[in-house]
Amino acid sequence: MTANPSWWQSAIVYQIYPWSFQDSNGDGIGDIPGIISRLDYLNDGTLNSLGIDTIWLSPIYPSPMEDFGYDVADYCNVDPRFGTLDDFDRLIHEARRRGIKIIMDLVLNHTSDQHPWFQHARASRSAPERAWYYWADGKGFGRRPSNWNARFGGSSWTWDASSRQYYLHSFLPGQPDLNWSNQDLQAKMFDVVRFWLNRGVQGFRLDAINWLGKDVRWPDNPVRFGWRGYTRQIHRYDRDQPLAHEVMRKLRSVVSSYRDVVLIGEASADTVGGPAAFYGNGSDELHTVFDFRLLKSLWRADRFRDVISAAERAVPSGGWPSIVLSNHDQSRHIDRYGNGGNAGQRARAAAVLLFALRGTPFLYYGEEIGMRNGRLRYRDLRDPYTKRFWPFRIGRDPARTPMQWDGSPLSGFTTGQPWLPVSGDALTVNVEEESKNPLSILSLYRHLIRLRKETPALRQGAYTALESSNRHCLAFVRTGEGSAASGRDILVAVNFDSHASNCSLAGPERTGRLRLSTQLPIVDRQPWSSNRFVLQPDEAIIVSLA
Ligand code: TEU
Ligand code: CA
Numbered sequence: 001m002t003a004n005p006s007w008w009q010s011a012i013v014y015q016i017y018p019w020s021f022q023d024s025n026g027d028g029i030g031d032i033p034g035i036i037s038r039l040d041y042l043n044d045g046t047l048n049s050l051g052i053d054t055i056w057l058s059p060i061y062p063s064p065m066e067d068f069g070y071d072v073a074d075y076c077n078v079d080p081r082f083g084t085l086d087d088f089d090r091l092i093h094e095a096r097r098r099g100i101k102i103i104m105d106l107v108l109n110h111t112s113d114q115h116p117w118f119q120h121a122r123a124s125r126s127a128p129e130r131a132w133y134y135w136a137d138g139k140g141f142g143r144r145p146s147n148w149n150a151r152f153g154g155s156s157w158t159w160d161a162s163s164r165q166y167y168l169h170s171f172l173p174g175q176p177d178l179n180w181s182n183q184d185l186q187a188k189m190f191d192v193v194r195f196w197l198n199r200g201v202q203g204f205r206l207d208a209i210n211w212l213g214k215d216v217r218w219p220d221n222p223v224r225f226g227w228r229g230y231t232r233q234i235h236r237y238d239r240d241q242p243l244a245h246e247v248m249r250k251l252r253s254v255v256s257s258y259r260d261v262v263l264i265g266e267a268s269a270d271t272v273g274g275p276a277a278f279y280g281n282g283s284d285e286l287h288t289v290f291d292f293r294l295l296k297s298l299w300r301a302d303r304f305r306d307v308i309s310a311a312e313r314a315v316p317s318g319g320w321p322s323i324v325l326s327n328h329d330q331s332r333h334i335d336r337y338g339n340g341g342n343a344g345q346r347a348r349a350a351a352v353l354l355f356a357l358r359g360t361p362f363l364y365y366g367e368e369i370g371m372r373n374g375r376l377r378y379r380d381l382r383d384p385y386t387k388r389f390w391p392f393r394i395g396r397d398p399a400r401t402p403m404q405w406d407g408s409p410l411s412g413f414t415t416g417q418p419w420l421p422v423s424g425d426a427l428t429v430n431v432e433e434e435s436k437n438p439l440s441i442l443s444l445y446r447h448l449i450r451l452r453k454e455t456p457a458l459r460q461g462a463y464t465a466l467e468s469s470n471r472h473c474l475a476f477v478r479t480g481e482g483s484a485a486s487g488r489d490i491l492v493a494v495n496f497d498s499h500a501s502n503c504s505l506a507g508p509e510r511t512g513r514l515r516l517s518t519q520l521p522i523v524d525r526q527p528w529s530s531n532r533f534v535l536q537p538d539e540a541i542i543v544s545l546a
C-alpha cells in the first residue's frame with residue numbers, strides 16, 4: 001500500500017489529441033474553445049460524467065504541423081488553429097473549476113525547422129543558436145557525416161545549402177535535433193517549463209526523451225543485415241546517451257520549486273536499461289514513465305501476466321507505474337487486442353485491467369466509447385509517417401479520427417470539413433447513444449472510474465499475481481490496508497479466451513462480493529466465492545474480498 005499518495009498517483013489521465021476532440025469554429029480542426037465546451041463530459045462533478053481528473057494535451061504550440069504539433073515553432077504560445085493564450089488560460093480556469101488538472105506535452109529533443117532558433121542557427125555559422133543544434137561536415141564526396149537513419153525514414157542528416165553543413169534530425173527533416181549539451185539551450189528550455197507552470201499547468205509529458213544526447217564524434221551505428229527501416233540499425237550512438245539522464249535530473253530540480261508538479265516520460269521500449277531507467281534512483285529523475293510492453297502485447301493471459309510482472313519489477317522504489325493501452329502513435333487497442341476475437345468484449349476486459357492494475361491509468365480520447373481505427377483511404381491520410389509506410393503499416397492517422405459525440409453526419413465534431421474523416425461507425429458508436437445505454441462501454445468506463453476512486457486498494461494497493469488452473473485466466477489481488485481479513489482487498493480475474501473458462505484459483509477459498517463484471521448489467525455486491533468459478537467468454541470481474 002502506498003501511503004499518502006500524490007495527486008498524480010490517484011489521478012485518471014485523459015489524453016486529448018487537440019486536432020480531433022472538438023472543433024468550435026467550423027474549420028474542421030479541433031481547438032481549445034472546443035475542449036472547454038466538452039469539459040462537462042469529462043467531469044461535471046456528478047456521476048453522469050466520465051469522472052477523469054487530469055488532461056494530457058498533445059502539443060498545442062505554434063507549428064507548421066508537419067508532425068501535427070510535435071514540430072514546435074514557439075514553445076511559449078498557442079497555435080492559431082487551436083486558439084490563443086487567453087483561450088488556454090480560460091481552459092486552465094474552467095478545468096480547475098471542475099477539479100481537472102492540465103498536463104502539457106513538452107517536446108525536448110527537437111524543434112521545427114521553422115522555429116526562430118533554427119532559423120538563426122542556419123542563417124549564420126556564428127549565430128549563438130548555431131550551437132543549439134547539431135551540425136557536421138560530410139565525409140567528402142557527398143558522403144554524410146554518419147550512417148544514422150531517422151525514425152520516420154531516410155537519413156538523419158539533411159544538407160543545409162545556405163550554411164553548407166549537414167544538420168541532424170532523428171525524426172522528420174523538419175524536426176532538427178537540439179543539442180542539450182549546450183547550457184544556454186538548457187536555460188532557455190527550463191524557462192519554457194517555468195512559463196507554463198506559472199500559467200497553472202500541473203506537469204509535463206516529456207516526448208521522446210531517450211533521444212536527447214548524441215555521440216558527437218559521429219560514429220556509424222552497427223547495421224543489422226536483413227532488417228529494414230529504422231530497426232536496420234542498432235541505435236548506439238544517435239540516442240540513449242547519459243546526457244538524457246543528466247537533463248532529467250536538472251528538470252526534476254527545476255520543477256521541485258513548484259508544488260506537486262508531475263513529470264511523465266515517454267521513452268523507446270528498447271532504450272538502454274528500459275524506459276524505467278528514467279526513474280533514476282526513484283526520486284531524482286521522472287515521477288512516472290510509460291511502459292509500452294502492455295500496449296505491445298498480444299491478447300493472451302500468459303503474455304499479460306509476464307509483462308505485468310516485468311513492468312512491476314522494473315519500477316524502482318520511489319517510482320510509480322503508468323498504465324497505457326492506447327495513444328496517438330498506435331493502432332487503437334480495441335482493434336489491436338480485438339484482432340481475431342470479439343473486439344468489443346475484449347475492450348471491456350482491457351478497461352478492467354486499465355483501472356485495476358497498479359499505476360496511473362492513461363485513457364486515449366475515444367477509447368471510452370469503443371472508437372475503432374478509422375478506415376482511411378490513401379488520399380485521406382495526413383501524417384507523413386503513415387503515408388510513407390502505407391499500406392504495409394497501419395500508421396497513426398487511423399487512431400486520430402474525430403471524436404464521436406453523436407449520430408449526426410459529422411458526429412458533432414465539426415460543422416465544416418473534418419481534417420480526417422469521421423468514422424463510419426459514428427452513427428452507433430458515440431457519446432450520446434452510449435450515455436443512454438447502461439450496458440455500453442462508456443457506462444462501464446464511468447463505473448470503473450467511480451469504483452477506482454472509492455477503493456483505496458485499486459488506487460494504492462500492492463499487486464500480487466494469483467495462480468490459476470486455467471491458462472486463459474489471469475487473476476491478481478490488489479492488497480488494501482492491513483491484512484486480507486480487513487475486507488479491503490480486491491480480486492480481479494480476466495478470461496482471455498473466447499470460450500467460457502473454469503478458473504479455479506490456488507490457495508484457500510476466498511469469498512467476497514462481486515463489484516463488477518464486464519458481462520452483466522452493473523449489479524453491485526453479489527456474493528461470490530473463489531475455488532471454482534466460471535468466467536464467460538472475454539469476461540473480466542472485480543471482487544471485494546471479505
Ligand atoms: O514519439 C516517439 C516515438 O517513439 C515514435 O517513434 C513512435 O514510435 C512513432 O510515432 C511510431 O509509432 C513521440 C510522439 O509521441 C510522436 O507523436 C512524435 O511524432 C515523435 O515523438 C516525434 O516528436
Ligand atoms: Ca477549429
